[in-house]
Amino acid sequence: MRFIAQLALLSGLLLLLGCSPSTPQPIKHQILVFGTEVNLSLFPENPQQVQEAQLAIKAIEAEFYQFHQDWHAWDKGGILSKINQAIAAQQPIEVADSVKNFVLKSQTLAKESGYLFDPGIGSLIKLWGFHGENWQGPPPSKSALQDWLAQHPSIADVSFVGNQLQCRNPKVSLDFGGNAKGLALDLAINTLKQNGIQNAIVDIGGDMRIIGSKHGQPFHIGIQNPQAPEQAIASLDLQGDESVVTSGTYQRFFEWQGQRFSHILDPRTAQPASVFASVTVIHPDATRADAAATALMIAGKDWQTVALNMGISQVFIIDTQGNFFFTPQMRQRIKLL
Template sequence: MPNVRRLLILLATIWLLAACGQPAPWRQESYVFGTRVEVLIAGVPEAQARAAGARVLQDFDRLHRTYHAWQPSELSALNQSIAAGRTHDVTPEFAAFIREAQAAAAAGDHLFDPGIGRLIALWGFHTDDIQARLPDSAAVHALLARHPSIADLRLEGNRVDSRNRSVALDFGGYLKGVALDRAVASLKQDGVANALINIGGNVMALGTRDAAGTHWRIGIQHPRPQGVGGAPLATLELKDGEAIGTSGDYHRYFEVAGRRYCHLLDPRTGIPADATQAVTVLIAPGPGAGMRSDALSKPIFIAGREWRGMAKKLGVDAVLRVGADGTASATPAMQARLKIEVPDLKLEAVP
């Protein structure tokens, strides 16, 4: 299997279509949250863009280190206290994140549940160097029998305890979206009105990319690209305040006996979801748009063939899904925004 970091850098790329005759946005890249991060800023002097972008990336790094799931962090310290049956005091920020993640998990019937960190670790995804090995099935079933869930956490102010010692938090499917929202707020505070933030394919737009009012155009990764740097599956224009998020089986995975096992685990079965290759959601502007783009794509992915019902339940109107057989489907709201870039791709409209 290719080096995970190299694979992520190749596959998380977004395609930005240049506007002819307009100056290129200032750009800065980093590697945070286990993926490639990119900040583009337009319409301000380079010195202002550089300072504003640096503050965004500093906050990303702080969030990554503070809420890391398997390295020493505030989150791992809470997980240790939960395992020991102790209460634990957290920061107001951390308490707010837990409450928000609990609400997001409940909205999706806990198909996405940040409380299954122990299950993720059993599958070997709590590492930067994923190994191609299956977990002990008895250990998986024993953990499933204890039904760990973020819903088991109880908060009194900033004090946290758990009804279930098997709970371990993993914010891997939530924190990137939070970071998008925080980045937009930070940039606005620094006088930036036009920017694009990309965290491994979770993207949020602020304003436009140039003085002519050109919308930011991005590409949606093909889950099975043909060759390195292949064309995206589709492109679309992101409007001010919109966010887009993709969950795919190609970000973190391993293969055993020709079968792919990805990091998106179904809490009902304890095994990776395998009915979907990728799901992309487009979220309208509003409070928490970035967070919703990250967290809500997961239950739609894990729902498999029932994806449309889950999307409706979550209030997500614009969805693109690629099934396990490579068939692409889209809701009308998403289809109207897409420009298909793969020749002869048949896109099924699903009302």
């Protein structure tokens, strides 16, 4: 949702530790896309990998700009806009294999979550005023929300005949803000691997996926305090191949008559999620982690069941009262600050 999630790199993340003089320096590159900062940090092990890293960065930058155009929830011209226009007109539309595969994977994740994560609710997100850069209210009327609930649009309404996407509900409007950044992370890591890069971190607005290590040392990251986002409330060490994604009510919201309304919306009630302030998920698959963080934000007291159904074993939650909740696997590795 998300587009989502905020983790902060702690100071010293990109410092070279314990490297020999012959080890190349880290290669860092920043891209402004997806409405946020994207930071690539690559750790080549030899001079040949330096050239491979530079080629990979160029490929990822081009890929991300195209991805942003294709999957933007409200800008016109991309494939998502064309799909939504076809759905509204009740016309089938031919899509590429990559598009079909992402929609099918999103359907699977939605079903596993009990449709708490549901990319079919784009019209609800628009109704709440989050299809734009200025979020200021007022909230939608009760009658408007009741009308939306009666229509019950969902990604479950989408189906395929070959590569033709069709939808039985014209009120469906797809919005992949809940897992598109996760997909972008996965695509970037795949590009790095294809170019021979074994050690790197890709950070999209605080959501990250890492491969390898930082010259033999783990990547040390901080998890934001939802009450004071400029501060870290916990830290994690990552290495191997892991993604870490956070969804939180403090990222996109507006206040109206003293009440805060978040962009993370519960399809069951058409209301913003209000029990948890942030959910952090670790999983090798960033697309899955992103969707799960969104679903768990909405799940409330049922979060453990939803995590189990989605194959998520590492979760850290902070509720609106500042209480912490962990899965056992996450509790073993997280460090509270």
